[in-house]
Amino acid sequence: MSPCRAVARLPDGNVSTVDLSRIDELLVDPGSAVWLDIQDPAESDINVLRQEFGFHELSLEDATRREQRPKVDEYPGYYFIVLYAASAAERIGTHEIHCFWGKNYVVTLHDGPLAPVDTAIKRWSSANDPRERTVAHQVYALLDAVVDEYFPVLDAVAERIAEIEDDIFDARQQTLRELFEIRRQLLNARRTLAPSRDVINSLLRRDIPVFPPELVPYLADVYDHAIRVIDTLDLQHDLLSSAVETYLSVTSNKLNQTMRTLTALTIALMVPTLIAGVYGMNFRNMPELEWPVGYPFALTLMAFIAGALLLLFKRIGWL
Amino acid sequence: MSPCRAVARLPDGNVSTVDLSRIDELLVDPGSAVWLDIQDPAESDINVLRQEFGFHELSLEDATRREQRPKVDEYPGYYFIVLYAASAAERIGTHEIHCFWGKNYVVTLHDGPLAPVDTAIKRWSSANDPRERTVAHQVYALLDAVVDEYFPVLDAVAERIAEIEDDIFDARQQTLRELFEIRRQLLNARRTLAPSRDVINSLLRRDIPVFPPELVPYLADVYDHAIRVIDTLDLQHDLLSSAVETYLSVTSNKLNQTMRTLTALTIALMVPTLIAGVYGMNFRNMPELEWPVGYPFALTLMAFIAGALLLLFKRIGWL
Amino acid sequence: MSPCRAVARLPDGNVSTVDLSRIDELLVDPGSAVWLDIQDPAESDINVLRQEFGFHELSLEDATRREQRPKVDEYPGYYFIVLYAASAAERIGTHEIHCFWGKNYVVTLHDGPLAPVDTAIKRWSSANDPRERTVAHQVYALLDAVVDEYFPVLDAVAERIAEIEDDIFDARQQTLRELFEIRRQLLNARRTLAPSRDVINSLLRRDIPVFPPELVPYLADVYDHAIRVIDTLDLQHDLLSSAVETYLSVTSNKLNQTMRTLTALTIALMVPTLIAGVYGMNFRNMPELEWPVGYPFALTLMAFIAGALLLLFKRIGWL
Amino acid sequence: MSPCRAVARLPDGNVSTVDLSRIDELLVDPGSAVWLDIQDPAESDINVLRQEFGFHELSLEDATRREQRPKVDEYPGYYFIVLYAASAAERIGTHEIHCFWGKNYVVTLHDGPLAPVDTAIKRWSSANDPRERTVAHQVYALLDAVVDEYFPVLDAVAERIAEIEDDIFDARQQTLRELFEIRRQLLNARRTLAPSRDVINSLLRRDIPVFPPELVPYLADVYDHAIRVIDTLDLQHDLLSSAVETYLSVTSNKLNQTMRTLTALTIALMVPTLIAGVYGMNFRNMPELEWPVGYPFALTLMAFIAGALLLLFKRIGWL
């Protein structure tokens, strides 16, 4: 069986880690609230869920699949929720969370350890007020922790974009690679985070309210944060688009400058070559050739003309 | 007559292949459920449909045409559904399926053999529970098989995009060709698959429910998958757009590099040519020409300057 | 007076061409149905319409103007409809049709002969079933013929796009001209055809149904075709956008190739020129000059180096 | 006081220019209809409006400001309307019109003389039927004249776009300047004309109808024209976008051609230079140098090779 944890508010209001074997007796007690967190769920875990919780076959099947779309499915007696957490170590990662939310339990499934789930469990189980240890508070704690975790990701992206924007006028290939990479990650992240926002909205807008009234402003706040996240992702996407267009203009501009430099240097070399060619001609009657100072004169002429050209090109901005 | 197959749930609950001639008696028996699958429908097949099933002339006409838009048309006593399956061998293919769905029958028409239809018939006819052998289950099985077949296509596309993304910084013409080709296929696929998704939604949202309540979550699941497919197609389209823009920037960048290399090499060759030109001048008084080591000195000078220039250009990144 | 035609279903159910002078007596007979088709309407025709049919001054004014927006205007006792037919000879043409639709008549006005109108009149007048000779069938026949005529246009465009796509990697200026031209025509066509689709929808969605129920599925079919046309136009627009972006990338790529070829050839010529320059120097002491085989040796050296360079450039793909 | 004009329908049905001092007595007479047109309104004019008409302070403040957004504000007893006329002399101009519309008066304010206002006053005051001299007809005449004036602007823009499209394959800088300029003007025009259209719609769609029923089809016609104007502006915007993209491709293509020409000419010159270099070498033993026809032979060789190269480059399309 996979690493899993069961935390329960016992009927006396206290919260403590409980043994998995005690879950069935807690589930039938309406005064308790259980949070079962399963990491890297295996077939055996799904079987436990099937037997102990009696979940619909379809939701269990969804729970074993990956890359689900964020959604809220209503089943008799419980909700099945798919949403995504985000992280930003080297790249923007999105992490799928499956959540079963019933009358007196929340079951969360995910691959690998996941900071927001840990945070949520800790916060809920250490709430000061025992009234804040209901199942709705569990869900609120989870959503809040998940959405809060989006912000450091946005900050990380913003930092990388700022770096790219600083480098963009150098038009290095490396900058382009980073632009391309972060854009791809952003597109990928937006695809999972945008519907995650809709999940919160759909929980808030149910015909039959699923949250107690005192929690609604808190969830509205979480929803508001989620909107802000998507807004920022959109802004960052626009900033990157603008950066790509600018990059193209910068390279185009650099090419112009390179070509002008080429013109200048080539011409500054071609002129003395022509002079050398002239004095290399074999005419019988070329007075300069007889001059004692003909050779230094020619060299000086070459140097002078080349220097004058380079100076001229410098003036008109070609070098 | 075209290759066709009739599978029926007999009133006793068993499913077996039946002879076409028995269809009329099964159709009048409300306890039976027939699945008639016609491959490469010919005029004669349409005539059979007209006589045996009494379909509206308009729907029969639609059934003979190709490149219909995915849709659900309601006719008295039956629905006429057009939707598209997808496949990804060498290119993304879309395959039109026409489906008549009546009280106790489903008729499917398509060109060539089509995996999802085979899968659906097999799954429906081998359902464990006899209650899962209703006509609504036929339609569910068909929709589910069709949408499930989209995912390998997405994976194939994702793989090709990943290949393109790996190659993009080489800026080869071949990569551009592939980009162009996959984009065209994606645009084509999206045009038929997006309305196929709406077909499922329109079946789910009918004022008069067309599916028994226990099937609704299953169809919602299929619909959810279809949304995810379209989301992914959109994402892939965005990724390709980003790849095309990047490709353009990469070629622009490469051109810059090429031009700089040209500058460097040309200049590194022009300088020794100038030196040779100088010592080719015919001035009477050129001391170097008389030096015993004049020639090796000149050669060394040329080699040294050319080498120094190449080194310099290497330093400043022009080579 | 302009060339015009009056076809009428007489009260006995037969359809025949009638003389214009008989129209007024047919109009007052509710059992008859008249189709008056006026080509290149002149002021005198408008006067006839004003006197015989008593149309509102505003609709008559609209009927004389060109480049109207597709629309359905409801007037007491009749509808005034503007829609567009399409044709694709050398370019995509759109042809304005004005249509007055009253209780027992349809009046169509257009410039030049128009195939869909001819088709519609023929189809309606030769309907097998006398019940299919109502005025609503006239309008259906017209809409159906107009929309059917869109498809060959789409096919013609698709063919030209396919040609362009085949040629795009040659990056010829001619291809760009064609791209630009077809894009312009497509934008123009979309502007008139898209609202033509809305005309059909608005006739179908009236609060007071304007078509008999048995005609509704037929009109829904026409509407469906119109949607498909616009979908395809959108797809073609996207394909052309993708083609333009690809064209830009191809030219950028070609420029790169051209520049590399230039580098290669120039350098392959500069090196022997340098060698010639070296042996053209006037140093007293140049042993090679005295060699009997000095000259062939120099030529061979030049040829060998140039050949080696060309081979090298071929290897690294610069030629 | 600014140049202003007061035209009134007197209670006897006749329309004539009236003295400003008589306005207050006409305003209290429900049988009269006054049109007060103020050009370049000054502070004193606003004071008159405040005292005579008793307009709300906010609408008076709006009337003194410029660059208002097109809108309809409802105040007790009158509407305050902002809309824009258009003109196309050298550039597309938009001209703000402020309009107060009360029970028996219309007040229009604008800067400089404005053709549509003149047209509207003239048309209204010279209506054949005295019943067409109501205040609603005033407003209709104004809206109609304003929208009618958009069409010559569209035509002027279309003409300039056509000129640009003709010139685009020459890729001259001037064409780009014009493209840029017309695009900016179009964007500016669209920003004011699009909401002007909504003004008409909002007047038509009021819960309490503001126009007599017989005027509604006329206003619907004006609204229809306004929609067509915006449609055409959108089309023109798309055509210009397509033109800009094409321009970029054309310049890219031209650069390619220029580079190839450069390659061709440079190489055609480098080869004879190499030959001259070869025969300028100082080898003792060069048989050609001794030939009597050596010199003409060398010249012929140079000319022949250069000619052959130019011919070759012509063939492969590099020249």
Next chain:
Amino acid sequence: MSPCRAVARLPDGNVSTVDLSRIDELLVDPGSAVWLDIQDPAESDINVLRQEFGFHELSLEDATRREQRPKVDEYPGYYFIVLYAASAAERIGTHEIHCFWGKNYVVTLHDGPLAPVDTAIKRWSSANDPRERTVAHQVYALLDAVVDEYFPVLDAVAERIAEIEDDIFDARQQTLRELFEIRRQLLNARRTLAPSRDVINSLLRRDIPVFPPELVPYLADVYDHAIRVIDTLDLQHDLLSSAVETYLSVTSNKLNQTMRTLTALTIALMVPTLIAGVYGMNFRNMPELEWPVGYPFALTLMAFIAGALLLLFKRIGWL
């Protein structure tokens, strides 16, 4: 404690600055209206708000955070409003304002001094009519001052865009930098100002009206201004996009011109070099070499051909 100011309308209708310690007695008096403005709120200020006003913990938490999304949160007894002011010194700045709006008080919090808040307080406190000193007028004064402050920002942006547009055909790198910078600022500004507009709309559209009827037209006016601001931002964004595309075309065009100049100059130098090479050949029999005027003839020939070429290139526009 941070710099803060309390201005109150005392029950006698007069407005004066009050001491913070008197706030609690004013708050309980329904006849008074307090405006408490806190700059750079510190923890201690939040504590005062918690104790004196009893705000919900969530809104207090929001008030301490920065980069909130513009919004209106309804709490029992008060609204919590987040909106943004704008300023344009060197760059477009956006400044967050938090506002608590209760029955007889408004509390504003912001970082640093903020002109619109000062303006609003001054305007409200110096209103002529005592009836304009209600809390609703406070909020109106604040919104109006905030939105009015947007216009100078738009003007500043418009000025910078005009400068960029003037410079764009010079295609300097600096222009591109400014384009990039202003675009980024515009994208950032739009993200905060667009939802600020929605804040005003949401206050206007509440089911239970929050403003007295006589204030509604004034707020509609503010809302109208806010729409205009966003419209203008959108227009400016479009103008900048058009400028970027044009910039790219201009650089592309310039590159073409540069390349043609290079061709011209290079070729004009290569031809005399070839001539010099020809007369540098060592053929025994070269008649020109013996001519007395051979050398000046050769020089003249070189100058003539070079001049002719330059003239030709000037003609065909390559120089």
